[in-house]
Amino acid sequence: MFGREEIDEVKSMVEDERSEVVELTSKLVRFETVVPPGETGECVQFVKSYFDDLGVETAIYERKPKKANLRAKIEGGAGETIIWLGHLDVVPAGSLENWSHDPFKGEVVGGRVYGRGTTDMKGSCASAMVAAKVLASIMERTEVKESLPTVEFWFTCDEEIGAVDGTRWLASEGLFKGEVCVIGDSFGSLPTDPWVDVGCKGYIRVLLRARGKTAHGGVPFLGENAIERLSEAVKHVKEVGNYPLDLPEDVEPIAESSTEFLLRFPGLTEAQREAAKKVFWYPTVSLNIIRGGVKVNVVPDEAEAVFDIRITPGHPVWKVEQVIRGLVEGSGVEVEVAGTREGFYERLDSRAVRSMMDAVEAALGAKPHPKILTGTTDGVHVERISKIPCVGFGAGVRGVAHAPDEYVTVENLVMAAKVYAVFPFIWARNT
Known part of the structure; x- marks a missing residue:
């Protein structure tokens, strides 16, 4: 040999x-x-x-x-x-x-x-x-x-x-x-x-859709503002970033090493370093698309937000989806899963x-x-x-x-x- x-x-x-x-x-x-x-x-x-x-x-x-x-x-x-x-x-x-x-x-x-x-x-x-x-x-x-x-x-x-x-x-x-x-x-x-x-990593792409009622911008109380309703739901989805992942034992040393890799990026601020320490132990939540409103003087009756949420392999993506739906429940906003992939x-x-x-x-x-x-x-x-x-x-x-x-x-x-x-x-x- x-x-x-x-x-x-x-x-x-x-x-x-x-x-x-x-x-x-x-x-x-x-x-x-x-x-x-x-x-x-x-x-x-x-x-x-x-x-x-x-x-x-x-x-x-x-x-x-x-x-x-x-x-x-x-x-x-x-x-x-x-x-x-x-x-x-x-x-x-x-x-x-x-x-x-x-x-x-x-x-x-x-x-x-x-x-x-x-x-x-x-x-x-x-x-x-x-x-x-x-x-x-x-x-x-x-x-x-x-x-x-x-x-x-x-x-x-x-x-x-x-x-x-x-x-x-x-x-x-x-x-x-x-x-x-x-x-x-x-x-x-x-x-x-x-x-x-x-x-x-795996991912789940989540779309939030809020609906409301149009009105003139001068009398907004006559309408129902979909953007404001959406904004409250967005806060709930971002909370999933504090949900600890349940990783298999054989993934943990890889997650530790991967964290060290991120921390070696040059020029990180203290806030960025703290965020990097969570990347492999919690879902990362990135709000990347916002759509809503048709005119500056019209109360919007529809608004959407799209999230890219990444999950360390070993933790099932469906469990994160369950958490998201639980957080948004009761907000009056629709939740649609636009795509998932296991890592x-x-x-x-x-x-x-x-x-x-x-x-x-x-x-x-x-x-x-x-x-x-x-x-x-x-x-x-x-x-x-x-x-x-x-x-x-x-x-x-x-x-x-x-x-x-x-x-x-x-x-x-x-x-x-x-x-x-x-x-x-x-x-x-x-x-």
């Missing part, structure tokens, strides 16, 4: 591709795969040509024209399959006045590659391409190929808008088949301080988590920490539909995704490539 000598060789091979991973990131950024419309066809052709030159088997899958997904497959002989999953679509750049660097040039300045999608997540895609190059080369040796699993690298569309034509569709078509999935859409790691995603987590002693934690430490020489994502990735579709355990690691930089002057560091690109290339060796060892 593989030892330190093989791992060191893989790491050295990745180091030799340092300039290539930077160049690939820049080239990927130049494809404006912005959603909407999220057309990834040309970008996928570029990635395909890279693998074609390496002699790696590829296949393109499209549910709609120009919304392309790519699979690159490196065949192993161990009878198992590892999936690496990333997305090529990016969010809009916003006002160019807020950018110091062209968002679609991929400029390299001071050890950073700038541009929309560098952190989320074309940088990690470039790291995966280099890792695949290293694996394809080393697996030309028969004794290595026979001992390693097959590795499939998937580059998808539509992650930023629900993955309807991307991962969700691919999973529904039964195209993901494997023992573990590595999600490249991950941020917050440094070569000396790495973090592994072992799950993500997921992998146990720390699972093969998936053990292998990723070991791979990170072997690749970087630093002990990683587990964390739960406060948002979601395409991993939810792989877990829910394909029933494949997911763990995450990536090159993404903390706090810059979707922001002006988004960037990824060269060191993080190399870091992620090393982890992706080492992971199959560790997986094969951790049977």
Whole structure:
């Protein structure tokens, strides 16, 4: 079985591709795969040509024209399959006045590659391409190929808008088949301080609807103000943020580690630090949409509020819904659940988590920490539909995704490539 000598060789091979991973990131950024419309066809052709030159088997899958997904497959002989999953679509750049660097040039300045999608997540895609190059080369040796699993690298569309034509569709078509999935859409790691995603939160989207009676604004007592009625109910829903979650014992250490991750965000005020300490132990409640009123001199007869409420995995979402309905009961406001999703987590002693934690430490020489994502990735579709355990690691930089002057560091690109290339060796060892 593989030892330190093989791992060191893989790491050295990745180091030799340092300039290539930077160049690939820049080239990927130049494809404006912005959603909407999220057309990834040309970008996928570029990635395909890279693998074609390496002699790696590829296949393109499209549910709609120009919304392309790519699979690159490196065949192993161990009878198992590892999936690496990333997305090529990016969010809009916003006002160019807020950018110091062209968002679609991929400029390299001071050890950073700038541009929309560098952190989320074309940088990690470039790291995966280099890792695949290293694996394809080393697996030309028969004794290595026979001992390693097959590795499939998937580059998808539509992650930023629900993955309807991307991962969700691919999973529904039964195209993901494997023992573990590595999600490249991950941020917050440094070569000396790495973090592994072992799950993500669930959510419940709650809509409150208040009804009233119109009247002239000069005689409001003749009407019934729906906005005022709604405002009282909003206060009740926000109280769910003080409802302690009942977490399983095996989730508690992950919640503690995840809390520490949040507390390391730079520049937090004392109030923000106190809020961060509650994120994984209580539901987070965010009032994100308010609708109501038709004219400044008319008492409103209808008003709505929409909440995004996130719940740490291990605590059933339906229990939080029960609490919300109990809090709002008697307020005269309608409660509608606009959507729910249970979160997921992998146990720390699972093969998936053990292998990723070991791979990170072997690749970087630093002990990683587990964390739960406060948002979601395409991993939810792989877990829910394909029933494949997911763990995450990536090159993404903390706090810059979707922001002006988004960037990824060269060191993080190399870091992620090393982890992706080492992971199959560790997986094969951790049977």
